[in-house]
Amino acid sequence: xxxxxxxxxxxxxxxxxxxxxxxxxxxxxxxxxxxxxxxxxxxxxxxxxxxxxxxxxxxxxxxxxxxxxxxxxxxxxxxxxxxxxxxxxxxxxxxxxxxxxxxxxxx
Amino acid sequence: xxxxxxxxxxxxxxxxxxxxxxxxxxxxxxxxxxxxxxxxxxxxxxxxxxxxxxxxxxxxxxxxxxxxxxxxxxxxxxxxxxxxxxxxxxxxxxxxxxxxxxxxxxxxxxxxxxx
Numbered sequence: 583x584x585x586x587x588x589x590x591x592x593x594x595x596x597x598x599x600x601x602x603x604x605x606x607x608x609x610x611x612x613x614x615x616x617x618x619x620x621x622x623x624x625x626x627x628x629x630x631x632x633x634x635x636x637x638x639x640x641x642x643x644x645x646x647x648x649x650x651x652x653x654x655x656x657x658x659x660x661x662x663x664x665x666x667x668x669x670x671x672x673x674x675x676x677x678x679x680x681x682x683x684x685x686x687x688x689x
Numbered sequence: 690x691x692x693x694x695x696x697x698x699x700x701x702x703x704x705x706x707x708x709x710x711x712x713x714x715x716x717x718x719x720x721x722x723x724x725x726x727x728x729x730x731x732x733x734x735x736x737x738x739x740x741x742x743x744x745x746x747x748x749x750x751x752x753x754x755x756x757x758x759x760x761x762x763x764x765x766x767x768x769x770x771x772x773x774x775x776x777x778x779x780x781x782x783x784x785x786x787x788x789x790x791x792x793x794x795x796x797x798x799x800x801x802x803x804x
Contacts, residue, residue, distance in 0.1 A: 583751075616790055616791070618734075618791070620734075625784060625794040625795065625796055625797055626726075626734065626784070626786075626791075626794055627794070628790065628791060628792050631790045631792075632790070637792075667733075669733065669734055671734075671791070673789060673790060673791075676739070676748045677736055677738075677748070677749075677750040677751070678724070678736040678739075679736060680733055680734040680735070680736065681733075682733050683733050683734075
């Protein structure tokens with residue numbers, strides 16, 4: 583199985599900051615890397631697909647980059663509603679696997 | 690609009706089985722795989738398995754083989770997941786979500802296993 587490792591585990595930021603969240607795969611997933619955001623007591627929501635492709639309805643401050651086994655989700659100018667947990671996901675092969683998540687807190 | 694409707698909660702006794710539903714609407718049911726994801730309280734997301742509604746082909750996370758069984762009823766555009774021999778470790782929120790990219794998610798069913 584492909585192991586997904588996210589860092590940091592927790593990030594505490596001020597509104598307006600630019601942040602980068604890291605995701606590393608134990609083997610190449612090509613560009614089949616997707617990002618999700620989950621607020622407390624809500625279902626996860628797709629943020630970015632195939633490493634860097636934007637999703638309709640998702641604010642443009644979210645962007646993704648990377649390739650192979652090393653990926654980054656960037657949030658340009660964090661807003662209070664961005665709190666929650668961010669997950670990366672291997673969409674390359676079954677079993678699909680998720681990273682452990684990065685929890686974003688607002689100071 | 691695409692919707693995946695799940696019951697909000699299930700309460701089941703240890704040792705019993707439960708069959709959860711996920712009713713799809715707003716798209717062609719056969720055209721997207723349906724996946725199931727487990728989330729224990731305060732924990733991350735765990736992929737259980739997937740089913741192709743067009744031919745009922747399934748793929749499971751090895752961890753859930755023997756525990757979860759995925760089926761579909763194409764006449765009602767509904768996916769099902771049966772969990773057997775339930776223990777407290779199965780208490781969790783279970784989501785259905787569609788696609789290769791998991792672009793739409795149900796609201797989740799909270800399963801409580803308790804006597």
